[in-house]
Amino acid sequence: MKTTRPIFPAPPGPIIHTERLVLRPTRLSEVDAYHEMRSNAQVMLNSVSGLVDADREATQLFLNKLVNGKNGPTYTFSIYVADKDASADHGGAGGGDDGGGDAPATGERFVGNVGFYDMAKPAVGYMLRREEWGKGYATEALRGALNNYWRLPRHAVDSEDDWPELKRYQTIEQDGSVREGVRAMIEVKNAGSKRVVGKCGFALVEGKEWVPAPDHRGPEKLVWYYLEKPL
Numbered sequence: 001m002k003t004t005r006p007i008f009p010a011p012p013g014p015i016i017h018t019e020r021l022v023l024r025p026t027r028l029s030e031v032d033a034y035h036e037m038r039s040n041a042q043v044m045l046n047s048v049s050g051l052v053d054a055d056r057e058a059t060q061l062f063l064n065k066l067v068n069g070k071n072g073p074t075y076t077f078s079i080y081v082a083d084k085d086a087s088a089d090h091g092g093a094g095g096g097d098d099g100g101g102d103a104p105a106t107g108e109r110f111v112g113n114v115g116f117y118d119m120a121k122p123a124v125g126y127m128l129r130r131e132e133w134g135k136g137y138a139t140e141a142l143r144g145a146l147n148n149y150w151r152l153p154r155h156a157v158d159s160e161d162d163w164p165e166l167k168r169y170q171t172i173e174q175d176g177s178v179r180e181g182v183r184a185m186i187e188v189k190n191a192g193s194k195r196v197v198g199k200c201g202f203a204l205v206e207g208k209e210w211v212p213a214p215d216h217r218g219p220e221k222l223v224w225y226y227l228e229k230p231l
C-alpha cells in the first residue's frame, strides 16, 4: 500500500519541551538511569518478557537496540523533569560521551522513555520510573513526542499491508494512498497505559490481539491501538 513515513533528523534531535518535561534524544550513556528504571518489577510487568533486566549489561543491550533499532531506525527520547534537588549526576543521567550534545542540564531528573520504533509498522512505546507514575507525565510526554513526530518531513513508501483489522481506521487519500498512522501495543490489563493512549486520541483496533503461549512469562494478552496522522 502507498503511504508515507517520517524522515528522522541526523544527528538525532531535537530536544522537545512540554509544559513540565524535557525530552532529549536517548543516549547509550544513560544506561544507569535505564537500569534503575528497568530493575523495578512493577515497571517491567507488562513488557514483552515481563521480567526485570538481569544486570547492567542486559540494560545496555536493550538501550543499544532502542537507540540503533532492531527493525530499522528509531526515534527515541529520554524524559526529564526539572527538579531543584537534582544535579546532573543524580538520577544516573550519564555523561555526554557518546557523541550527543544533549546531556541533561543540572537540575533535571530522569523520568523515563518515549519513542517510535519499527518503521515497517510504526509503533510508539513508553516507560516511566515507578516513582513518577500518576503525575500525568506519560500523557504529556507522548503528546509532546507525537506533536514533533507528525511535523517531521515525510517520504512516500510502498508498505506491506498485512493488517486487515486496521482498514476501518484508515483514511484513503484522494491519490489512493493510505494516510499514515502509528500503533501502540498494550497488555489488556494495563489500564494506565490504555488510558494514556486514549487521552492522546488513539482508538482500540477491534479484532486485533495477541495471546502468547501458556508458558510465556510476559503479558497475558496484547491489544492494539491506532492513531492516524492529523491533517
Ligand SMILES: CC(C)(COP(=O)(O)OP(=O)(O)OC[C@H]1O[C@@H](n2cnc3c(N)ncnc32)[C@H](O)[C@@H]1OP(=O)(O)O)[C@@H](O)C(=O)NCCC(=O)NCCS
Pocket (backbone or CB within 6 Å): 042, 043, 044, 046, 047, 126, 127, 128, 129, 132, 133, 134, 135, 136, 137, 138, 139, 140, 185, 186, 187, 190, 191, 192, 193, 195, 196
Ligand atoms: C503506563 C505508564 C506509562 C503510565 O504513566 P503515568 O505517567 O502514570 O500516566 P498518566 O498519569 O499520564 O496517565 C495515566 C492515566 O491512567 C489512569 N490510571 C492509572 N492506573 C489506572 C488503573 N489501574 N485503572 C484505571 N485507570 C488508571 C490514571 O488515573 C490516568 O488517567 P487520568 O489522567 O484520567 O486520571 C506507567 O504506569 C508505566 O511506565 N508503566 C510501566 C511500563 C508500561 O506499562 N508502559 C506502557 C507499555 S504499553
